[in-house]
Amino acid sequence: MIEVHGGAFDLCGLRLGSRLGPAAVRLAGLAEALEALDLTVVDCGDVGMRPAYTCGGGLRNFKPLKKCLTELRARTFSALQNDKVPLLLGGEHTIAAAGVGAALQKFNGSLGLLWIDAHADINTPGTSTTGNIHGMPLAALAGLPSETTGRADDEWRELVDLLVVGSKLNLDTTVWFGLRDVDRAERAHLRGHPITMHDIDRIGVVDLVEGMDRWWRKAGIQQIWISFDVDALDPVLAPGTGTGVRGGLTYREAHLTAELLREKLDRKDCPYRLVGADVVETNPLFDSCNETAKMAVEWLSSLFGKTILGTR
């Protein structure tokens, strides 16, 4: 059973509007599309967002972020405890940290993460040039130091403590997919498997998914969480995001990736299973006729088993 939870939160970036993302994805027919695959879907609604709280010196809007992540993390953990598959809808990419944090607590070191995104999202408050926490979720999950002092450092420690209970994210087994906008300071932390658009051009999706499968098997990964930032897609196809970068995945590259992952997951000898996923950064304010939310729904359908000829 898939449990849908909306993280309607967008206060840690500069462009507002992704709080409307969960509603846009629902209106694009998420539940109907998954039910058409004979999956049971329960929509648990959105985690609400407290008003913006800005105060100099600390992390941007830390208090409402903490409130949102605490609730979303608890909901995700409860879903995992009850053998449901949590599917989180963003909202900005910070909300994925709630899902991944809960999954790390549940599964410890056997969880692998696939981060599909134009960005590496592994800045710290000290290295970030913008102060946007939506560029820092992997740094928090990996428990990296804030590289700053004072209130920002105190709040960062609070964030790490909230997200990481037990296992930290293992960056050595983390797979990034679709990278094309990586800050200099982030490069040092990309020690797992950073797959850039250059790699996708050069090697192709088929061999890259084979590679992921091999890495996860070798590392003893038993569960995977997939985080899908719609800005991984080319903005010509998916303009509805506040974080678009040109040169992204084509429609077919994105779908082939999802289809191949599903093929791997459905194999009898597959040692890992998909325990949860999120789709984030859908922002209807930048979209055209909800195309980006529709793409998100179509992509999830492929991930959960839709094929062109309808057989699995």
Ligand SMILES: [Mn+2]
């Ligand atoms: Mn991104």
